[in-house]
Amino acid sequence: MTDLVATYYFRPKEGVDPKWAANAIAEEQTTGTWTSISTGTKYMQYLDGRVESLEKEGSGYICEVSYPADIFETGNIPQYLSVVAGNLFGLSKIAAVRLLDIDIPKLLVPFHGPRFGIEGIREIIGTTQSGRPHVGTIIKPKVGLNPKDTAEVAYQAAIGGVDLIKDDETLTNQPFCLMEDRIPRVMERLDQVADDTGRTVLYAVNISTSGDRIAERAEQAVELGANMVMVDAIVCGLDAVRVVAEDTRNRVPIHVHRTMHGAITRNREHGIAMRPYCRFIRMLGGDQLHTGTVSGKMDHDANELIKDNMALTETFYGLKDTFPVASGGLHPGGVWSELQTLGTDLVLQAGGGIHGHPRGTAAGAMAMRQAVDAFMEDIPLEVYAQTHEELQIALATWGRS
Amino acid sequence: MTDLVATYYFRPKEGVDPKWAANAIAEEQTTGTWTSISTGTKYMQYLDGRVESLEKEGSGYICEVSYPADIFETGNIPQYLSVVAGNLFGLSKIAAVRLLDIDIPKLLVPFHGPRFGIEGIREIIGTTQSGRPHVGTIIKPKVGLNPKDTAEVAYQAAIGGVDLIKDDETLTNQPFCLMEDRIPRVMERLDQVADDTGRTVLYAVNISTSGDRIAERAEQAVELGANMVMVDAIVCGLDAVRVVAEDTRNRVPIHVHRTMHGAITRNREHGIAMRPYCRFIRMLGGDQLHTGTVSGKMDHDANELIKDNMALTETFYGLKDTFPVASGGLHPGGVWSELQTLGTDLVLQAGGGIHGHPRGTAAGAMAMRQAVDAFMEDIPLEVYAQTHEELQIALATWGRS
Numbered sequence: 181m182t183d184l185v186a187t188y189y190f191r192p193k194e195g196v197d198p199k200w201a202a203n204a205i206a207e208e209q210t211t212g213t214w215t216s217i218s219t220g221t222k223y224m225q226y227l228d229g230r231v232e233s234l235e236k237e238g239s240g241y242i243c244e245v246s247y248p249a250d251i252f253e254t255g256n257i258p259q260y261l262s263v264v265a266g267n268l269f270g271l272s273k274i275a276a277v278r279l280l281d282i283d284i285p286k287l288l289v290p291f292h293g294p295r296f297g298i299e300g301i302r303e304i305i306g307t308t309q310s311g312r313p314h315v316g317t318i319i320k321p322k323v324g325l326n327p328k329d330t331a332e333v334a335y336q337a338a339i340g341g342v343d344l345i346k347d348d349e350t351l352t353n354q355p356f357c358l359m360e361d362r363i364p365r366v367m368e369r370l371d372q373v374a375d376d377t378g379r380t381v382l383y384a385v386n387i388s389t390s391g392d393r394i395a396e397r398a399e400q401a402v403e404l405g406a407n408m409v410m411v412d413a414i415v416c417g418l419d420a421v422r423v424v425a426e427d428t429r430n431r432v433p434i435h436v437h438r439t440m441h442g443a444i445t446r447n448r449e450h451g452i453a454m455r456p457y458c459r460f461i462r463m464l465g466g467d468q469l470h471t472g473t474v475s476g477k478m479d480h481d482a483n484e485l486i487k488d489n490m491a492l493t494e495t496f497y498g499l500k501d502t503f504p505v506a507s508g509g510l511h512p513g514g515v516w517s518e519l520q521t522l523g524t525d526l527v528l529q530a531g532g533g534i535h536g537h538p539r540g541t542a543a544g545a546m547a548m549r550q551a552v553d554a555f556m557e558d559i560p561l562e563v564y565a566q567t568h569e570e571l572q573i574a575l576a577t578w579g580r581s
Numbered sequence: 582m583t584d585l586v587a588t589y590y591f592r593p594k595e596g597v598d599p600k601w602a603a604n605a606i607a608e609e610q611t612t613g614t615w616t617s618i619s620t621g622t623k624y625m626q627y628l629d630g631r632v633e634s635l636e637k638e639g640s641g642y643i644c645e646v647s648y649p650a651d652i653f654e655t656g657n658i659p660q661y662l663s664v665v666a667g668n669l670f671g672l673s674k675i676a677a678v679r680l681l682d683i684d685i686p687k688l689l690v691p692f693h694g695p696r697f698g699i700e701g702i703r704e705i706i707g708t709t710q711s712g713r714p715h716v717g718t719i720i721k722p723k724v725g726l727n728p729k730d731t732a733e734v735a736y737q738a739a740i741g742g743v744d745l746i747k748d749d750e751t752l753t754n755q756p757f758c759l760m761e762d763r764i765p766r767v768m769e770r771l772d773q774v775a776d777d778t779g780r781t782v783l784y785a786v787n788i789s790t791s792g793d794r795i796a797e798r799a800e801q802a803v804e805l806g807a808n809m810v811m812v813d814a815i816v817c818g819l820d821a822v823r824v825v826a827e828d829t830r831n832r833v834p835i836h837v838h839r840t841m842h843g844a845i846t847r848n849r850e851h852g853i854a855m856r857p858y859c860r861f862i863r864m865l866g867g868d869q870l871h872t873g874t875v876s877g878k879m880d881h882d883a884n885e886l887i888k889d890n891m892a893l894t895e896t897f898y899g900l901k902d903t904f905p906v907a908s909g910g911l912h913p914g915g916v917w918s919e920l921q922t923l924g925t926d927l928v929l930q931a932g933g934g935i936h937g938h939p940r941g942t943a944a945g946a947m948a949m950r951q952a953v954d955a956f957m958e959d960i961p962l963e964v965y966a967q968t969h970e971e972l973q974i975a976l977a978t979w980g981r982s
Contacts, residue, residue, distance in 0.1 A: 209751070211722045224725025227757075251724055253753045258789045258816035262750045262840045266816075269843025270909065272881075279844075321612045323652055324625025349663045350610070352654045356628075388659045390820035391792015415659035415667075417818020419791035439663045442670025443680075443852045444844050451844045451852075480673075508671065 181285045183246040185232065186264045190277040191240030191449060202231045202243040205268045205277065210251060227251050240276070240449065255290045257419040257460065265452055276450040282459055286497050291422060294467045296433040297500025298493070298525055301467060304380055304407075304433075305343045312556050313524045315548045316344035316505070317541075318531035323351045327361035333541055335369035337534060338381040340545025344527060345370075347386035349412050349439040353397075359385065360404060367405035384410040384435035384468075391420050395427040402432055410435040411466075414444070418460050425465025435505070436466035453484065458491040461502065468503040470529075474521045475514030475581040476507070482521060489522055505529055511536075512571055513580040515551035516561055528552065538573055547574035582686045584647040586633065587665045591678040592641030592850060603632045603644040606669045606678065611652060628652050641677070641850065656691045658820045658861065666853055677850040683857045685864070687898050692823060695868045697834040698901025699894070699926055702868060705781055705808075705834075706744045713957050714925045716949045717745035717906065718942075719932035724752045728762040734942055736770035738935060739782040741946025745928060746771075748787035750813050750840040754798075760786065761805060768806035785811040785836035785869075788825070795821050796828040803833055811836040812867075815845070819861050826866025836906070837867035854885065859892040862903065869904040871930075875922045876915030876982040877908070883922060890923055906930055912937075913975040915982045916952035917962055929953065939974055948975035 192201040206229035229251075232244040253259045265279050294300075302308045317337045319330055334345045345366070353359045363385055370381045385406040387397040394416065398409050411421050413436050424430055444451045454471060461469050471488045472480045492502040504526055506518050511533030518528060530548055537544030547570040554564035554571070561580065565572040593602040607630035630652075633645040654660045666680050695701070703709045718738045720731055735746045746767070754760045764786055771782045786807040788798040795817065799810050812822050814837050825835055845852045855872060862870045872889045873881045893903040905927055907919050912934030919929060931949055938945030948971040955965035955972070962981065966973040 211725050221726065221730060223727075224722060224757075227725045250755070250757065251751065253755050253790075256753055256790050258791060258813060258818075258821075259751065259753045261816040262789065262813055265844060266750055266840040267843070267909075269841065269847060272910075321622075321625060324612050324628040325622065326624075329622060349667055350652065350660065352657055352660045354651070354654050356625075356651065388663065389654075389657050390659060390824065391818055392796065392820075392824045395793065412659060412663055415662040415818075417659075417792060417816075417821065419793075420659075420818065423791065423793045439667040440670065442668070443666060446670060447848055447851055450848055508668075509673075 182249040182287065184249065184252065184264065184285060184288060185244055185246045185283040187242065187244050187280045188277055189237060189240055189242050189280055189449065191275045193273050193275045196273045198234060198241045201274050202234050202241070202245070204271060204273065205243070206231050206245045208268055208271060209245070209263050209266060210247060242280070249285050249287055252288055254288060257422070257464070258417070260288070264456070269450070278448070278450050279452045279456055281453065281455045284459065289463050289497055291463045291465065292425070293463055293499030294465055294502055295425060296467045298503045299500065301433055301503055304382065306380070310556070311524055313519060313552055314343040314527045315341065315545070315552060316346060316527050316529040317342045317534045317545065318346050318348050318507070318529065320348070320531045320535045322348035323354070325357060327357055327365045330357060330362055331365035331369045333535065334366045334383065335373065336541035337545045338370055338373040339377070340542035341549035342381065342534070342545045344382045344384065344408070344529070346384035346410055346435060346529070349386065349388070349437050352386050352388055359401060363401060363404035363406050382408040382433070384408040386410045386412070387424070388412040388416050391417055391423055394420050395423050395430070398424045398427060399429045402430060406432060408432050408435055410437055412437045412439050413461055413466070414438055414440045418464060421461055421466050422464040433467035434465060435468045436461050436470065438470050454488045455484070455491055458488050462492055462496065462499060466502050468505050468527060470505045470507050473506040473508055473510050473514065473518060475517045476509030486521065493525065501525070503527055509533070511578045512547040512551040512574040513561070513578050515548065516555055517581065519555045524556070533578065537570070538577060539570065543570045544574070546570040583650040583688065585650065585653065585665065585686060585689060586645055586647045586684040588643065588645050588681045589678055590638060590641055590643050590681055590850065592676045594674050594676045597674045599635060599642045602675050603635050603642070603646070605672060605674065606644070607632050607646045609669055609672060610646070610664050610667055611648060643681070650686050650688055653689055655689060658823070658865070659818070661689070665857070670851070679849070679851050680853045680857055682854065683860055685860065690864050690898055692864045692866065693826070694864055694900030695866055695903055696826060697868045699904045700901065702834055702904055705783065707781070711957070712925055714920060714953055715744040715928045716742065716946070716953060717747060717928050717930035718743045718935045718946065719747050719749050719908070719930065721749070721932045721936045723749035724755070726758060728758055728766045731758060731763055732766035732770045734936065735767045735784065736774065737942035738946045739771055739774040741943035742950040743782065743935070743946045745783045745785065745809070745930070747785035747811055747836060750787065750789070750838050753787050753789055760802060764802060764805035764807050783809040783834070785809040787811045787813070789813040789817050792818055792821050792824055796824050799825045799828060800830045803830070807833060809833050809836055811838055813838045813840050814862055814867070815839050815841045819865060822862055822867050823865040834868035835866060837862050837870045839871050855889045856885070856892055859889050863893055863897065863900060867903050869906050869928060871906045871908050874907040874909050874911050874915065874919060876918045877910030887922065894926065904928055910934070912979040913948040913952040913972055914962070914979050916949065917956055918982065920956045925957070934979065938971070939978060940971065944971045945975070947971040
């Protein structure tokens with residue numbers, strides 16, 4: 181295969197022939213325009229997009245469009261996007277169009293993918309044998325804590341049992357919590373946890389900034405002691421992930437967050453589904469990626485989510501797997517459904533669902549881990565809760581979902 | 582004013598109190614989360630978001646939310662986006678939410694804005710006195726022409742009278758039309774036009790690539806002779822515009838294209854309107870920006886478009902104006918409505934509407950310029966066409982719109 185095949189859902193406006201509409205997409209994104217022109221040449225026909233299939237789906241249609249590999253500039257992600265997800269969204273004769281998936285030929289994947297992946301992160305945490313899901317937390321409140329209090333929250337979560345702590349997406353390097361103060365303080369407390377318990381806890385420092393500065397910021401974070409970095413791929417531009425992944429000075433896994441994605445992914449009829457983002461982030465080198473929860477506060481579609489996570493772990497030109505992260509309104513009462521639906525190669529990330537525990541952050545982290553243990557031992561949550569107080573309190577507070 | 586004020590449209594799900602929903606946005610984007618938590622502190626309350634107003638609008642509501650300047654990392658655009666356009670799009674109790682506009686305090690604008698702006702570009706082209714709109718074209722077919730044929734199309738358009746020629750968004754630096762071959766060939770032909778007619782024609786070379794490589798590519802383009810560069814801001818990441826604008830080696834205006842924006846801007850109830858993008862691109866240094874047409878092939882809302890263009894030209898902390906570009910299915914028959922609605926500080930860009938002219942590209946360019954002249958002399962298009970054959974043919978081909 182040397183074509184890139186993109187799958188779209190679309191709904192033509194009334195009276196517009198769906199075949200015409202599918203062709204309009206294929207042409208707008210390759211060699212065509214809205215009127216016949218005088219400047220075309222025969223030698224360029226090998227670059228034409230082609231509609232490979234067209235089927236009715238709900239109130240619209242699903243079509244597959246193939247784009248010849250030659251139309252792409254190898255390795256230029258913004259250019260890839262301009263072909264598969266460019267002007268087509270504005271075509272006035274098509275009421276709505278959504279990019280559902282992409283199938284990329286190997287020659288357009290000149291990337292090394294995740295450096296760590298699921299296996300590499302499991303090795304760091306020590307869960308290669310058990311295969312249990314990881315538990316993570318977001319430091320809350322999202323912003324405003326000073327470095328000392330940030331470190332204290334991190335410590336409480338770590339001592340309670342989380343494997344991963346991350347900055348929230350709006351915390352980067354503001355004066356009230358500078359990286360140079362925050363990272364050493366957090367890492368000092370996490371080292372203390374390592375000394376006391378033998379457990380390594382990852383701290384994903386949010387290095388999100390523009391593509392020309394992010395490599396330097398990653399390096400700074402690692403020099404300050406960070407053992408993971410976080411990149412918010414949509415606001416930074418997807419390729420920021422690659423910039424960090426390819427920087428040989430960076431020797432820590434990359435946690436990829438996706439704030440703003442809801443503006444693009446949420447509408448079922450228009451925009452871009454999460455699946456293409458999963459494929460892009462994996463090839464660009466994201467070691468972890470947020471894909472959503474089945475039980476949380478954020479809008480979701482369980483079937484899409486299952487397939488999104490599969491896109492992170494199925495065979496893909498020998499690239500390592502990306503660890504899917506379930507996050508957003510998660511709490512111990514939701515753990516069972518997450519694991520049952522999404523499997524145990526999963527990071528269960530709870531912010532409010534840990535720090536909102538009536539007994540505090542450490543108890544909240546314990547409750548999350550207890551919920552995970554219950555699932556792994558196949559003991560119903562309520563039964564397990566009878567002998568695990570933190571879980572019991574969590575279930576009494578938030579119920580099951 | 583030291584707060585950033587964001588205006589949102591939203592539609593809460595049935596049974597959800599709109600006040601609750603507006604507060605949920607303000608909290609999710611600042612110091613809050615979905616449940617009460619134990620780790621908050623009093624000293625951070627100065628970072629709380631506040632709902633400043635809430636009014637019924639259509640089937641939803643419009644609210645203004647103020648974010649304290651301190652919550653932002655000055656100059657970090659991805660971080661700005663994570664606050665004003667972050668997780669809020671996914672909140673499951675809000676059916677739809679759209680960021681309509683942002684009002685940014687001066688201290689969050691540490692950018693120099695456009696280096697040329699409307700005035701600077703008018704000086705290059707020589708239209709400071711006349712104040713006429715500029716006419717531009719996109720080289721068509723979008724991709725596939727070899728450098729020689731690309732230069733020939735550019736020449737025909739230039740000799741016909743366009744002020745600006747741009748690459749299409751999917752053409753960057755593919756082997757079939759490498760920059761190092763394309764730019765010198767195009768510029769050679771444009772120099773010929775300058776020798777013959779005394780007119781300078783801009784060639785916006787599409788340098789779109791990731792943030793870590795784009796400055797180098799801009800430099801390469803300029804060294805090869807380009808007198809303008811084009812950045813596709815959404816697929817590159819908005820901040821790519823700043824990277825090029827701030828690079829002191831870059832001494833040419835920046836033409837900003839916005840492919841993929843339809844995935845985000847098109848839905849009237851959900852996503853991000855064009856207005857915030859206008860403000861961002863202007864402060865980041867875009868000298869020209871595509872905002873849409875009132876008569877073309879792309880979906881649009883004339884009232885929004887008028888205000889979008891205003892955002893590019895109204896007083897804004899002393900920054901220069903950004904030249905709005907009307908593009909997408911434009912042809913001579915649409916020129917009058919564009920200028921009447923959007924004013925004459927406008928770049929009228931036609932691709933198919935020039936190259937699709939039955940007598941070819943040069944005639945198409947002449948027809949566009951004739952339509953502009955008719956408007957500037959206040960002579961009805963049809964009357965002007967009686968003595969201008971190219972315009973007459975264009976109107977006969979595409980009609981008026």
